[in-house]
Amino acid sequence: MTDQTHLFIHKDTGAAPAKSRTPFSLSRLPDAVTGWLLSLPLALVLFFFLVLPIVMIVVVSFWGATEFSIYPAFQFDNYEFLLTSPVTYQVFFNTIKYALITWAFTLVIGFTVAYFLAFHVRTLTWQIVLFLLCTIPFWTSNIIRMISWIPFLGRNGIANSTLISMGVIDEPLDWLLFSDFSVILAFVHLYTLFMVVPIFNTMMRIDKSLIEAAYDNGASGLQTLTNVIIPLTKPGIMIGSIFVVTLVMGDFITVRFMSGSQSANVGRLISNDIALLQYPSAAATAVILLVTVLLVISILLRFVDIRKEL
Amino acid sequence: MDKRSRSFYVLAAFFTLFLVFLYGPTITIAILSFQGPQGGLTFPMRGVSLHWFHDLFQQQAVGDIWGSFARSLTLGLMVMVTTVVVSVMGGLAFRKRFPGSGVIFYLIITSLVIPSILVSLGVGLIFSQSGLSVHWSTSGFGSQLTWTLPFGLLIMFAVFNRFDKSYEEAARDQGATAWQTVRHVVLPIIAPMLIGVALFGFTLSYDEFARTLLTAGSYNTLPLEIYGMTTNVTTPVIFALGTLTTLFSFLVIGLFLAIVVTLNRRRSRLGSDAGKGLV
Numbered sequence: 001m002t003d004q005t006h007l008f009i010h011k012d013t014g015a016a017p018a019k020s021r022t023p024f025s026l027s028r029l030p031d032a033v034t035g036w037l038l039s040l041p042l043a044l045v046l047f048f049f050l051v052l053p054i055v056m057i058v059v060v061s062f063w064g065a066t067e068f069s070i071y072p073a074f075q076f077d078n079y080e081f082l083l084t085s086p087v088t089y090q091v092f093f094n095t096i097k098y099a100l101i102t103w104a105f106t107l108v109i110g111f112t113v114a115y116f117l118a119f120h121v122r123t124l125t126w127q128i129v130l131f132l133l134c135t136i137p138f139w140t141s142n143i144i145r146m147i148s149w150i151p152f153l154g155r156n157g158i159a160n161s162t163l164i165s166m167g168v169i170d171e172p173l174d175w176l177l178f179s180d181f182s183v184i185l186a187f188v189h190l191y192t193l194f195m196v197v198p199i200f201n202t203m204m205r206i207d208k209s210l211i212e213a214a215y216d217n218g219a220s221g222l223q224t225l226t227n228v229i230i231p232l233t234k235p236g237i238m239i240g241s242i243f244v245v246t247l248v249m250g251d252f253i254t255v256r257f258m259s260g261s262q263s264a265n266v267g268r269l270i271s272n273d274i275a276l277l278q279y280p281s282a283a284a285t286a287v288i289l290l291v292t293v294l295l296v297i298s299i300l301l302r303f304v305d306i307r308k309e310l
Numbered sequence: 311m312d313k314r315s316r317s318f319y320v321l322a323a324f325f326t327l328f329l330v331f332l333y334g335p336t337i338t339i340a341i342l343s344f345q346g347p348q349g350g351l352t353f354p355m356r357g358v359s360l361h362w363f364h365d366l367f368q369q370q371a372v373g374d375i376w377g378s379f380a381r382s383l384t385l386g387l388m389v390m391v392t393t394v395v396v397s398v399m400g401g402l403a404f405r406k407r408f409p410g411s412g413v414i415f416y417l418i419i420t421s422l423v424i425p426s427i428l429v430s431l432g433v434g435l436i437f438s439q440s441g442l443s444v445h446w447s448t449s450g451f452g453s454q455l456t457w458t459l460p461f462g463l464l465i466m467f468a469v470f471n472r473f474d475k476s477y478e479e480a481a482r483d484q485g486a487t488a489w490q491t492v493r494h495v496v497l498p499i500i501a502p503m504l505i506g507v508a509l510f511g512f513t514l515s516y517d518e519f520a521r522t523l524l525t526a527g528s529y530n531t532l533p534l535e536i537y538g539m540t541t542n543v544t545t546p547v548i549f550a551l552g553t554l555t556t557l558f559s560f561l562v563i564g565l566f567l568a569i570v571v572t573l574n575r576r577r578s579r580l581g582s583d584a585g586k587g588l589v
Contacts, residue, residue, distance in 0.1 A: 031406050031408055032408045032409055034403070034406075034408075035403045035404075035406060035407075035408030035410075035411060036403075036408060036410070037403075038399045038400065038402050038403035039399065039400050039403040039404070039408075039411070039414055041395075041396045041399060041400075042396050042399070042400040042403075042414065042418075042459060042463070043414055043417075045396065045452065045455050045456065045459060046414070046417045046418070046421060046456070046459075048452060049429065049433055049452040049453055049455060049456045050417060050420065050421050050424070050429065050456050051417070052432070052436060053428070053429055053431070053432020053433045053435070053436060054424075054428070054432055056432045056435045056436050056439070057428060057431060057432045057435065060435055109328060112321065112324055112325075113324070113325055113328055115321070116321040116322065116324065116325050117325075120317075120318050120321055120322070130325070133329060134328075134329070134332065136560070136563065137332045137333065137336065139509075139513045139517075139559050139562070139563055140336070140517070140555070140556045140559040140560075141517045141532075141533060141536065141552070141555055141556070141559070142517060142519065142533075143519060143533060143536050143537055143540065144336070144339075144536065144551075144552040144555060144556060145335065145336065147339065147540060147548060147549070147552060148335035148336050148338060148339040148552065149335050150351055150352070151335075151338050151339060151342055151351060151352045151353065152334075152335055152338065154351070154352050156352045156353075157352050157353075158338070158352075158353060161353070189331065189332070189335070192328075221315075221317065242423060243423075246423040246424075246425065249425065250424070250425020250426060250427060250428070250520075251425075252427055252520070253519060253520060253537070257540065267425060267427055270427055270431065271427060271523075274431065274524065279431075279435060282431060283431065283435070286425075286427070286428050286431055289425060289428070290424065290425070290428060293423065293424070293425060297423055
């Protein structure tokens, strides 16, 4: 590698020695200025497409709406309506229920898969191959992956016909598709990878001699798992949890699609308001969702120094 | 862990089941997309044909699939290039702490965890209230960047954390300027990882639904088009579309992997043999 660098530099300085003092010499600028210049495009994108939109949502959440338009105002009607409606609490309860159940499943599956890859697969090549196999479905369309459950779970789907032919049930199970079951199944299908990747990443960084030391001291497999591996994997678990919980809490398409429009979460509440052009009401719901998500994140972040982990 | 323990076989079985769970449904719809003309959305197969693929190419039957595909492709490429350039710049900036870097860092994390419908709603509102019209190449483009840039940056952080700074020191000792060091030392070393960033940027954009929903304007991108189809198309034509887009995703992944392999080969050919001989 060092030869390669020499090669490049000799080639360049040899060809045009005068060019080595170009005006584009970043090294003459103080670090702060270089840092700002380099992160300027990033900061601009985040300002215009993240910060401003959030400010806009907060502002609009106080506006009023008629059937046809929205108008600037400063009123608490949207929040008042939202916070006094039993539907809101039902929907928030549903959202948190989905998030918790999905989190539990993705955590168990994700941890087991990552554990197998990191500690039981012996060669790096196989680890990479098997890991890539897990990530490939992630690159294909979410909506396509949702539709692909229909032939499985429908009334005449594979699951029902298999169970009937095995004699387990007499009639097709209706709750397989368009139910809480199918919603959570789709969530687990879509998001387990977000748990596997960070956990696998932290596990790969665990010094294997620590595990040997545990064995040498007479720890059983289970003791090693609970006293060595799990504590050392905690940062990965936290990052994965942040991903899964926020993705599930903000989702509206999976719930709409897989529940057959029969269940709702906060995301759906917002998208319904948007469909009815009730933007101020959608914005108020969005603000409450955002506050909830940020609260959950700040609790999870107490367990891990995210800047240190990256 | 000398001989394969029983837990290895249990875990291997679990892993296999996980893969079946991941791939099973997609493979099923791939098979079902070859239904005969009389076939429905579930088994049994009523004959085998290319009928539903043929149907896809009939413009009037299923909306503007090819137009939306072209838009998604263009947008994906725009997002990909921007993500790579901005992430590399950001990654370089974050190697040193500078005043304000903490704020930007937490904005990146916020961008990653904020529910995507909020970005869609907020950007849509800003454009409509300021009298601009939303369009996939302006508002849609910006909204997608709030999702692809954090991923690109996280990869760059990981890359630069493992980066051996002595290469740069060597370059500086030889009289290279900061720009020459970046151009001839840093960039070639991180090039394979940049392919990863590009792949993330492209596919995240190509599949993004929620952030584009209110920001794409009157011309749909492919995910929006597919979403529209799910609500009104009840024939296997939608499975055929699913199969084609999945194949296209595989093609893209394959292309990127091929570039990585080529880069690595070139590098080992041009690179040093240090560490390969006797020490």
